Amino acid sequence: MTPEIERLIGAESDNETACDVVERGAVRRYVQAYMDDASIFYAEEQRGDSRYGGPVSPALFPMNMFRRPFGTRDPFEEHARNLDFDGIVGSTAQGLPPLPLPKGIGFLNAGTEVEVFRYARQGESVTAKSRYASITEKHSSKGPMLLVVIETEYRAGNGDLLLRVQKHQIRR
């Protein structure tokens, strides 16, 4: 733990808006891909004054809406001759400033905690805002490590809280 890292505890990202609204076709591909045919994702009777106010997306769908927008660089083109390119094109920092760690420090996804408040309806926009909720140093038999907790709130375009997600990362 360095003073530079310690200063990042509590740091927040900008409020980011997903490049697309919740698209019906994207929801179809998503639920078909994990093999869930529930009618809340497509049925006409979900429209109007139903409990959800219209066809919805799966609870965790907003976590996956933050994709590469139009007009941005193509990482596949950039890495086309890099045999070590692993295909990862997103950030592990959820829009936060990256931790100033030496090169070669590994990353391990240690778990996720989710609170769900409502589903994102098809046609709604979604925003996300993240912060470093905690960064603590621990010592194990394999040496020192940082336990990093990033908390992200996902909201619908009208401001309603959809999800609160805590991602636990181990850096060593």
Place this chain on the structure above:
Amino acid sequence: MRYESVNVGDMLGPLPKGPLTSAHLMRWSAAMENWHKIHYDKPFAMEHDKLPGILVNGTLKQQFVMQLLREWAGDDGWVWKVSFQFRAMNLENETLRVWGRVAAKREWKSYGLVEVELGILNEQEKESTPGTAVIALPYRDGEPVPYPFVPPTQ
């Protein structure tokens, strides 16, 4: 599902998934726009990353858990909290079984809360994704759990 009909020790599911072929994993990666090669490029996964094969995505396993919980809670219940840990890899062509078990229950004002232990087993009964959940259920003669969900204040 109603709160009164649930007992500690009750099992949720199991929800079977698979065998999960490379086609399943490619389809999920495409739906997610997640291009991490360890999920679809076998030579990269094995030769570059020294993995035993291509891996089932953690995000896909999360969805399986969410599906089991939502189906169990029913339209009038609500899956409020879920936590997952990724303790072990699952590989292409494994068949998974998503399970849950009621660990505790407690009453709150207009709904009851049910705590669930959960996980995902493969054919060898190896646990890969242990976790917990809290599900809100309506009382037998009560209203559906409020939507959007209003969490308990204590």
